[in-house]
Amino acid sequence: MDAPALIPRSVPPRQLAWLRTELTDWASDGLITEEQAERIAVRYRPGLGHARVNVGRVLLYLGGGFVGVGLIWLVAANLDQLSPLARFLAVALIWLALLVGGETLAARKASAPVVGAVRLLAALGIGAVLFQAAQSLQVPAFEPRLVGLWSAAALVHAYATRAYLPFLVGVATGVGWWFSQPLWDEPSGLAVVLLFGAGAVLATSLAVLHDKRIEAFAWTWRTVGAGMALLAMFVAAIPDVGSDRVTWGFWLVVALGAAGLSAVAAAVTRPGIRVLEPAGAIAVLVVATLLGLWQTGTDTSSVDAADWAHAAVSVMAYVVLAVGLVALGTVREHPPLVWMAMVGLVVFTTFQSFAVFAPIVTGAWLFVVLGTVFLGTGFLFDRARRELAHALDSDDTNSDSTGADR
Amino acid sequence: MKRTLTTAAVAATQLVLVGVAVAPQLSARATGDTYLMRVAPLDPIDPFRGAYVSLDYPDLRHDSSQSFVDPGLGSLDDGQEGDVYISLVEEDGVWVADDWSRRRPADGPYLACDDRSWQIRCGIESWFLPQDDASRTEDLLRDGAIAEVKVDGRGHAAVVGVRAP
Numbered sequence A: 001m002d003a004p005a006l007i008p009r010s011v012p013p014r015q016l017a018w019l020r021t022e023l024t025d026w027a028s029d030g031l032i033t034e035e036q037a038e039r040i041a042v043r044y045r046p047g048l049g050h051a052r053v054n055v056g057r058v059l060l061y062l063g064g065g066f067v068g069v070g071l072i073w074l075v076a077a078n079l080d081q082l083s084p085l086a087r088f089l090a091v092a093l094i095w096l097a098l099l100v101g102g103e104t105l106a107a108r109k110a111s112a113p114v115v116g117a118v119r120l121l122a123a124l125g126i127g128a129v130l131f132q133a134a135q136s137l138q139v140p141a142f143e144p145r146l147v148g149l150w151s152a153a154a155l156v157h158a159y160a161t162r163a164y165l166p167f168l169v170g171v172a173t174g175v176g177w178w179f180s181q182p183l184w185d186e187p188s189g190l191a192v193v194l195l196f197g198a199g200a201v202l203a204t205s206l207a208v209l210h211d212k213r214i215e216a217f218a219w220t221w222r223t224v225g226a227g228m229a230l231l232a233m234f235v236a237a238i239p240d241v242g243s244d245r246v247t248w249g250f251w252l253v254v255a256l257g258a259a260g261l262s263a264v265a266a267a268v269t270r271p272g273i274r275v276l277e278p279a280g281a282i283a284v285l286v287v288a289t290l291l292g293l294w295q296t297g298t299d300t301s302s303v304d305a306a307d308w309a310h311a312a313v314s315v316m317a318y319v320v321l322a323v324g325l326v327a328l329g330t331v332r333e334h335p336p337l338v339w340m341a342m343v344g345l346v347v348f349t350t351f352q353s354f355a356v357f358a359p360i361v362t363g364a365w366l367f368v369v370l371g372t373v374f375l376g377t378g379f380l381f382d383r384a385r386r387e388l389a390h391a392l393d394s395d396d397t398n399s400d401s402t403g404a405d406r
Numbered sequence B: 001m002k003r004t005l006t007t008a009a010v011a012a013t014q015l016v017l018v019g020v021a022v023a024p025q026l027s028a029r030a031t032g033d034t035y036l037m038r039v040a041p042l043d044p045i046d047p048f049r050g051a052y053v054s055l056d057y058p059d060l061r062h063d064s065s066q067s068f069v070d071p072g073l074g075s076l077d078d079g080q081e082g083d084v085y086i087s088l089v090e091e092d093g094v095w096v097a098d099d100w101s102r103r104r105p106a107d108g109p110y111l112a113c114d115d116r117s118w119q120i121r122c123g124i125e126s127w128f129l130p131q132d133d134a135s136r137t138e139d140l141l142r143d144g145a146i147a148e149v150k151v152d153g154r155g156h157a158a159v160v161g162v163r164a165p
Helices: A013-029 A034-041 A048-077 A084-107 A112-136 A144-161 A164-185 A189-210 A215-236 A250-269 A273-293 A305-331 A335-357 A363-405 B002-031 B131-140
Strands: A009-011 A044-046 B033-042 B050-056 B083-091 B094-101 B110-114 B126-128 B145-151 B157-163
Touching (some): A013 A034, A048 A084, A112 A164, A164 A189, A250 A273, A273 A305, A335 A363, B050 B131
Parallel strands (some): B033 B094
Antiparallel strands (some): B050 B126, B083 B110
């Protein structure tokens, strides 16, 4: 009896191209015959649907984002054809319809991108409701707490329904509030450093707390934490960023308290090697604060030993942080951390070179010095990356052989 | 059923958060009495809520600053920051500040404000209206205006109207 006709499975074009390259290599190495390679290859076909799904997803999310932002702008347009109460009721009805509609679609197992787009609209819609209520009742302009409450509302939606796009809205607005609320009361360079550092501690601790529970949320918190850590060190290394003394306003203390509590929660509930992440973020907070407090003067026309020492320590601290993030990104299979660390290091060394060394090394020499700095850090970075990858490969081989033995 | 309850809980919680955002103004409008105060206008834009006239209250200002560069209610300059209470007294048909205190007055009327930012804020500093009206209102009120403010028993205040004197 003939074997039933094989229906080729649809796979993304990039995966198929990779498979065909590998099959050619295996056949040329004699691992498999040409016939076997051909028989494997015909089991798969390029799936155009994948591209269509991605385009559809992007358009749906983009459309949801545009309509949501448009809704908020309609509030800002202050349409006087309707009374303030009528405007509030209209916006609230739209938000409620989107919230209920999104969850109804989710319950009926509708297409994930469609559900995501409607949930995104609902998360932006609650922002419109909030701003419309504030506008109708003449709450003073530029109140940071309105953005904080919008963030809280979006996060309530996200956590109650495990919805990722409302979560992103909540995190984005939450990050905005995290800085605007304390800096509204007490703006200073050192406060910015403290907020970036505390933000890194909070976000990495939350990432650890979410691991194995809500992976998508953990991924986002980890990315936010890494970004905050890189920015904390970057801002702290700006000469004389801490020249204005920090005033311990209520919200700055709350931010540091929240960071501390989250780190303790992560250490207590997820003990073990995972705790290294919040511990690393705490180290970043401490080092960044000390760097920010280290004053070397603002005179850019002369660079003395203190300026050199400040720049050298800053660069070293930043390189250590970048290498740490590359290691974390490799271990966690989280590529954005690796890219953020590499881009951050390039921008950081460029900035430091111009900010500190430019007054004494000008013109062509500046490029030579800068290039040398890049080559040096690049060499060290690449070597660290290769050694780390080698060490991880060795660990994998050992664990595989142990597993095979069992 | 569970999803319906979850959605209802999300909607209710979000509406509570909206209530928290506007609680002082809502309370003042619902339960407050009306007071007339002199105001001077400015005209900026809030990116989320549109055009508004920024209201300055010369009769509530604590320090003697009359600068156009830095208008506002001033600050207490007592080395502290937090709640500030402005007791009101009627003078020629409008209400003006009689006393500034860190302690809540035993009786009213008074405004519950705070000076955690760079100056005292009482929640009555903005008057939102359509873009065209905002610039017209600014021109109309350039020589000063009267704000109609509702104030409840706890000092929460909300602007309910602005007009020429």
